[in-house]
Amino acid sequence: MIIFYEKKTGRIFGVINGRKHDDNAIENTWLQPGNLKKSEVGKYIVPFKTKYKMVKEPITELRVVDQETMKVEKVKVGEKEVKQSAGMEPDVPFADLVLDFESGKKDIYDYKIKLKNGKVVGFEKK
Known part of the structure; x- marks a missing residue:
């Protein structure tokens, strides 16, 4: 799963589903709303x-x-x-939530990325 979000607010605006992506997909996949600069977009690859x-x-x-x-x-x-x-x-402390996103039990767009020192540490409900 690759998640794209606004760095300033943590707002999630795009998700590429899947557990395994090749190096080309990881490096070259990019989502960016027209109102944001590239430097304002975060890309988080959920480790599995x-x-x-x-x-x-x-x-x-x-x-x-x-x-x-x-x-x-x-x-x-x-x-x-x-x-x-x-x-x-998922190889993260918030694995259960990621599994809920994958299964459709919870909608990832109801959450935002939680950052600490510029690193993803979880999700929080909007």
């Missing part, structure tokens, strides 16, 4: 990280199951827990 879950996987061995024919089969001998990707999630 891979989310993981632990799942059980079988441990198997090949064993001879028939001595006469020397038939070999894969046999389960145990289980192990492994880490598996479970999608992506």
Whole structure:
């Protein structure tokens, strides 16, 4: 998600949805209302990280199951827990709000960007 906002007020005026953008899109995508100068526009790229879950996987061995024919089969001998990707999630303290924006539960345009020392630290209701 790429969010464009007015630096002075935090007013959000444009959003590019999506969790993964290539470098070209990140560098070259720009939204700017006609009444603002480029220097007055902020661009915030919401960072995402891979989310993981632990799942059980079988441990198997090949064993001879028939001595006469020397038939070999894969046999389960145990289980192990492994880490598996479970999608992506916002890598910010206000992740739940970003997820609500993505799902449509909340309208991002009802909020404005909250800045501290020129850096995005969250959102606040208008």
